[in-house]
Amino acid sequence: MADAKAAESESESVQAGGEALGGRTAGSAAWLIGGRLFTKFVEFLSLLVLAQLLTPEDFGVIAIAMTLVTIVEAVFELPITQVLIARRAISQRHLDTAFTLSALRGGALTLVVWASAVPFAHFYRNDTLVWMILALGVAPGLRGMGSPGLVLYARDLKYRREIAAELVCKTGSLVCSVAAAWWLRDYRALMVGIVATPTIWILASYALAPYRPRLSLAEWPLFADFLGWTTGAQLLAAINWQCDRLILGRFVSPAQLGIYSVANDLSYVPEQALIRPIVRPLLSVFALIADQRARLATAYVQASNAVLAIGAPVLLGLCLLAQPAVALALGDKWLGAIPVLQWLSLTLIPPLLTAPYSSLAMALNRPQGLLGQRAAELVFKVPLMVVGAVWYGIEGAVGARAISALTTALIVMVMTRRLIGVSVWHQLWATWRTLLASGGLVAVLYALRPRLADLAGLELALGIGLVAGLGMAVYGLILALAWHQAGRPAGIESMAHDRVLVRVLERLRGPRAEQRSA
Incomplete structure (x- = not known):
């Protein structure tokens, strides 16, 4: 009798703990979604104004230059925040090491971008790209200088300070880029906004999460365990993420690339404003219950379905209402972006099914799972993208993304089954x-x-x-x-x-x- 009561009490305690954790996760996600919606509104407002003041050619030229910067930055991405969040306790030594690694990474990024400027411009037969890349290469270096103190709040699912810093950053960038566009009336205005964003972020992060910078690598072994796998994963992710623009930039005109880039950016707004805020607290949640596999499996399936339930209707709505929305917001010169936006929105639905996978792999200390996920996408996406873009241009690129998105989602579901034992059928049926x-x-x-x-x-x-x-x-x-x-x-x-x-x-x-x- 006593054992039954103890078991019942333990069960109620676990259930109460799960409900409390679920409530904290939902509250954190709500804050993140609210903040991200506002920042995306600011970015969208900036896009509306810039689309009226600039031309598709301006956006196309910047898209080519930013492709190099984005790829290099993604390749050298370090899971600094994720490593710290997965820890139960964070000391000053951890923060100092995180800051040092971020600063070293930022400096290396700038040097690599600068060194690549001339050959990259030569490949695209555009000498103007050289000085553009030199200027834009400053941005990733600045991004590594922010305060690591914000991770202390993120670990406890408290994101208000980070949201406030992002709001200040995006609003300041809007003012700078719109003012520059009004004055310059060409692609240089976009460059001003790109460089202003990390500059304002640095100031806001230290104001909201004070930290005295110290150079130290005392906790280097903690981060080193993740670097090999995650560096490879980031390399593949960078190629997957930018291969469409990289390939299209060689075979289509700047105006066509500008239309594709704007449509692509618009299609990612729901993912950035809704999905990422939902997924982000999951690393903390999965890390807390990583040793309870049954509970972890249930939480993963619920999280996956929640991501789909929130993201799918928005992406479907964006697809079906793209024509009136683009005509209203961007004007007649951007009507060519409508079919591209419609199809790109649909290609982002399959990845919703596996959006929590990266958090699951990190929580289980399986960074090699991230590499497997990126490799699966690379195997299908890049060859299809080359064939599609060369032979069919933008339409071929969109088709390649659709096929690779579906294939990768199924492969990642199989990888999830190997991690936590949830069958592919169960993952699909839950939706x-x-x-x-x-x-x-x-x-x-x-x-x-x-x-x-x-x-x-x-x-x-x-x-x-x-x-x-x-x-x-x-x-x-x-x-x-x-x-x-x-x-x-x-x-x-x-x-x-x-x-x-x-x-x-x-x-x-x-x-x-x-x-x-x-």
């Missing part, structure tokens, strides 16, 4: 409610989209908002009904019910109860 609700969303948007054809200006903006709102309402209703029919299992639906709907109803009942008692 049936989201897929059913997404079908309802598509039907509503497809039926109502023709009504936007004759609208313009404010009427078009209101029409887009109304159509999107109706689609999301139908999506939420179908998702809720499917969840109820399935027996109200734990997941994003139950979290939304308990943390949003129940609290709203309680607040509404409160004043009424007081009025009755009076």
Whole structure:
């Protein structure tokens, strides 16, 4: 009898701990999403203004130069923040080592970018790229000088200071780039914004997370264990991430590349504003329960479904409403971006199924899993991209991304099964409610989209908002009904019910109860 009571007490304790951890994770994700939505709004506002002041050719030229900077920066990416978050305790020695490694990495990045400027410009037969790359190469060096003190808050799922620093950074960059565009009226305005962003970030990070810089490599062994695998993974990720622009820049005009780049940036807005904030706290959560494999497997499946449930309707909406949205926001000279944006949005849905995998691999101390994930994508994406871009241009590049996205998602699901024992079928079946609700969303948007054809200006903006709102309402209703029919299992639906709907109803009942008692 005593053993049964002890077991029941332990079970209740575990359940309560899981609910508390889930609540903290949801709260942290909500803060991150709110902050990221605001910063993406600022970036989108900047894009709107710059798209009116500049031309597709300007964006195309910068896209070519930034391809080199982005690849080099991604290759030399170090998992400094992730390593510290996975630790239970962080000392001053850890922070000093993190700062030193970041500073050394930043300096190396700038030197590598500068050394590559001439051969890169020669490959693209554009001498102007040399001085552009020299100027842009300063940005990654500056990014390594921020305060590592922010990781102390991130480890405890407290992201308010980091969000505040990012808000200051993006707002300052907006002011600088728009002012430069108004004055210069060419691609140099984009360069001003790119360099201003890390500069403002440094100042904001030290103001919100004070830290006295010290050079030290005392905790180097802690980071060294991850460097071999993650460096290889970052190299492959950089190639996967930028190979489309790198290849297209050689075979299409700057104007076409500018259209592709803007469409690509717009398609990634949901991923950056919604998905990354959701995924980011997962490393801390998975690390806390890494030794409880059954609980970890359940948490992973729930997290994967939550990512899909939030990201899929937004990407589907972006696809179906791309035509009126681009016409309203960017104007006639960017209409060529509409079909590109539509298809690129769809290619980002399969990766949602495996978005938490990188956090899972890091939490289980399996950085080689990251390398396997990137290698799987590389094997399919790059050859397809070369063939598609050379023979079919932008359309071929989009097709290559679609095929590689689907293939990579299936391979990563197999890798997940090997890590935590969750079958591919179980990972897919867990998403049936989201897929059913997404079908309802598509039907509503497809039926109502023709009504936007004759609208313009404010009427078009209101029409887009109304159509999107109706689609999301139908999506939420179908998702809720499917969840109820399935027996109200734990997941994003139950979290939304308990943390949003129940609290709203309680607040509404409160004043009424007081009025009755009076």
